[in-house]
Amino acid sequence: MMKITKKTEYALIALKYMQSLESGSVANTTELSERHSIPRELLAKxxxxxxxxGFIQTVSGAKGGYKINSDFTQISMDSFLEIMEGPLSLVICTEEHDCPIQESCNISKPLNTINAKMKLFFSNISLAEITS
Amino acid sequence: MMKITKKTEYALIALKYMQSLESGSVANTTELSERHSIPRELLAKxxxxxxxxGFIQTVSGAKGGYKINSDFTQISMDSFLEIMEGPLSLVICTEEHDCPIQESCNISKPLNTINAKMKLFFSNISLAEITS
DNA sequence: TATAAATCGGACTAATTTAGTCCGCGTTTA
DNA sequence: TAAACGCGGACTAAATTAGTCCGATTTATA
Incomplete structure (x- = not known):
């Protein structure tokens, strides 16, 4: 459990590789997918x-691709994961408030407390800790 | 993302209710499922x-059910979740070592470090923090 | 200026995981 | 001995994730 999705995994692999290039270099999806043996179309997404x-910047047209556009030391795993995969939440009631068993649920309060701590945990990890 | 499964959710709801009963009381699945409006068969699993x-103890036969068998302050979320849902791991390579892109993977090391920290985070939360 | 190389994004299919159900069995109470 | 309970395997359904396809737009360059 607690897996990140393949799409996010591929995103991280790409970011890490891009960061290893000279600053300002452009990398394209085909190159990235071949180099790391990952499905091109899914990486493209x-x-x-x-x-x-805004994590990276598109360079469109032929010879185009992407280049790094932000300081990864300033981006937290919390925001990165939330943007790539949606809200970090252990239970649905952290995001939505129409849970069918809301009335008789006795664990939502403590779980939401733990959830907040977990988010804090991930907000203290920077993207650079993975890509550097 | 990061959701716990319904099965685990139902388990926690049951544990919390059982802990609210007099010590040594027996609760059965039908009662638990009706009281909390959760599917009986899934809760049974x-x-x-x-x-x-060993978290709870079976009382078999008619008038049977389950009673609490352990000190929840001594059980960590880490072990509880691992038993209910399998290994806590952000990426498959934390558990298995036959990842197809192992060769060209540039992120397994930092992710495994973060994974270890995450496990530590959950090992510092006790089951009692939810059920009490 | 035509062509090729690249992104964009929507629609789609396939695979995997999660959720939920069913049923025949053994145990115990009354 | 019948009813109330847990046991666990097999199964189906639903939801999520993974992966693919394609037509459109942008831009470099031959």
Whole structure:
């Protein structure tokens, strides 16, 4: 349990590789996927999502690709994971408030407390700790 | 992401209720499922799993059910979750060592470090913090 | 200026995991 | 001996994740 998805995994692999290049270099999806033996199309989705979120910058057209656009020491795992995968929550009631057993649920309070601590844990880890 | 499964959720709801009863009381699955509006058969699986693991004790036969068998302050979320759901790991390579992209993977080391920290985080939370 | 190389994003299918159900069995109470 | 309980395997259904396909747009360059 607690797995991150493949899409996020591929995103991290790409970021790490891009960070190893000279600053400002452009890397494209085909190159990234071949070099790391990961499915091109799925990686492409991850790259697009990261570009939309501003972690990386698109360079469009032929000879295009992506380049790093942000300081990974300033991005937390908490925000990265939430953008890639949605809210970090142990139970659905942390995100939504229409749980069918809400009335008779006796554990939502303590679990939400633990959830907040878990988010804090991930907010203290920077993306750079993975990519550097 | 990071959701615990329904089975584990139901397990916690049951444990919390059982702990609210007089010490040594027996609770049965039907009663627990009705009281908390949760599917009986799925809860039954959770109870059986907890009994096998020694968290609770089976009382068999008619008027049977389960009673608490352990000190929840001494059980960590880490071990509870691992027993209910399997290894706590962000990536598969923490558990298994036959990842197809192992060769070209550049993130397994930092992720495994973070994984260890996450396990430590959960090992410092006791089951009693939820059920009490 | 045409072509090739690249991203964009929606729609789709396949695979895997999770959720939930069913049923025949053994045990114990009354 | 019948009813109430847990046991556990097999099964189906639902949801999520993984992976693919394709038509559109942008840009470099031959």
């Amino acid at each position: 991850a790259m697009q999502q990261m570009a939309r979120s | 959770a109870m059986q799993q907890m009994a096998r693991s």
